[in-house]
Amino acid sequence: MNNEVTGYIVRYGVTRLIAEFTWKGAAELNRNAAVIIKSERGHEWGEVLSPATERVRSFMKETTSAGRIVRLVTDDDYRQRDQSRHEERAEFLGCQELVNEHKLQMQLVDVEHLFGGERVIFYYLAEKRVDFRELVKSLARKYRSRIEMRQIGVRDEAKLLADFGDCGKPVCCGSHLTEMPPVSMKMAKLQKTSLDPNKLSGRCGRLKCCLRYEYDTYKSYKKDLPPIGSTIITKQGEAKVTNQEILSECVQVIYADSKKTIVHRKDILEVIKKKKSESPPSE
Secondary structure (H helix, E strand, C coil), X not given: CCCCEEEEEEEECCCCEEEEEEEECCCCCXXXXXXXXXXXXXXXXXXXXXXXXXXXXXXXXXXXXXXXXXXXXCHHHHHHXXXXXXXXXXXXXXXXXXHHHHCCCCEEEEEEECCCCCEEEEEEECCCCXXXXXXXXXXXXXXXCEEEEEECCHHHHHHHHCCECCCXXXXXXXXXXXXXXXXXXXXXHXXXXXXXXXXXXXXXXXXXXXXXXXXXXXXXXXXXXXXXXXXXXXXXXXXXXXXXXXXXXXXXXXXXXXXXXXXXXXXXXXXXXXXXXXXXXXX
């Protein structure tokens, strides 16, 4: 029997944590295989994403093992998971009652009951620091488990609760993003998208994370194009740049005879008058 220790990348927890876990077993684990893992938090339900190759590790910040894979899930594990979900509903309502009883200025968002029952984690929103020591004591007595209170932001709330974005696909923060990228309104301006806040806002009410995806490409292409207002020389003569089409690497120009056309960057022979470009969008 082959008991060689191998590593796998596993996604686990309601916040979709991703880390490497060791596996000591003869069988290879397939992608999407449901497994029971032992992390620093306790026994948890996980999903295998891929083998932990050196290339995969190069994309991860933390390269040390976060624990071990205990086993593939069984029918009993599925029944236990369903039971844990029922317990989470009761724990959420029970915690909300205690929050009201203690008159705490916090909004309960979600609860996570670890598969092994080692701890119960409550996620909440709050504008100010909350003294929840008495609340934790009450919850520990009520549920006889280790209690953890974790404050989150509005983007994390969307990660926990949101389902689909305006594009019709699952929200990025709830499917593949492990970090929330910084996004600014100037990124939207550079990409010439709508500046209507209602169209730019995601389920969290903040600027959509996807505005960050193509920003570096736009910024790189923009550097190679003459700014609006510049005078350029093409095979057809001298023209003034009136607009930029960044992704196609073209500029709209107007010639002295009022002829308007589109010129590709490669067809620009010379920039004889370059207007000072705008400062790059701040991040």
